[in-house]
Every structure is written in structure tokens, then in C-alpha cells.
Amino acid sequence: MWLNFKACKTPKVTLEDAADVDGAFFEKMFLLQDLLTHMDEMFAEFVKLRSSNDWIKTQTTIKEWVVGRKKSVPPVPVAVTT
Numbered sequence: 001m002w003l004n005f006k007a008c009k010t011p012k013v014t015l016e017d018a019a020d021v022d023g024a025f026f027e028k029m030f031l032l033q034d035l036l037t038h039m040d041e042m043f044a045e046f047v048k049l050r051s052s053n054d055w056i057k058t059q060t061t062i063k064e065w066v067v068g069r070k071k072s073v074p075p076v077p078v079a080v081t082t
Helices: 021-050 055-066
Strands: none
Touching: 021 055
16 A cells, blocks of 8 residues: 555645735645655655665564564664755
């Protein structure tokens, strides 16, 4: 199953000028594009981790966290992009 974006809400875009309906539309599209870009980046990081040798260790850590043996999950190194 693919990611479901039905519950995602972008910040409310307000019309500063009633004549600028196009501006509000493009602002909303920018926000949606930004969301999809971040989701793509997170998925790419997951695929890198999932295909790495560290996956078994990460999977074990997640399972321990889910069943409550660990109070927090150690941070997973993620490449920061700007």
C-alpha cells in the first residue's frame, strides 16, 4: 500500500487580495509540492537504511521500542539536505 495523504493538511492559505486567487492556488500547490519532496526524501533515507547492513540492528531496536523494552529509540543517522 502506498502512502495515504488524505489526512495531510497544509497551512491555511489566505487571500490578501480578492483578485489574487491564482496566488493562493500556487501557494497551496507549493506547500503540497514541499510535502511530497520531504516524503520522497524520508522514503529515500528509509530505502538506504533498509538495504544497509545496519537494518537488522535497527529492526531489533524498533521491535524493542514497540514492545516497551526501550523508552526511546536511538536516532538514526540521516543525511540533512537543504
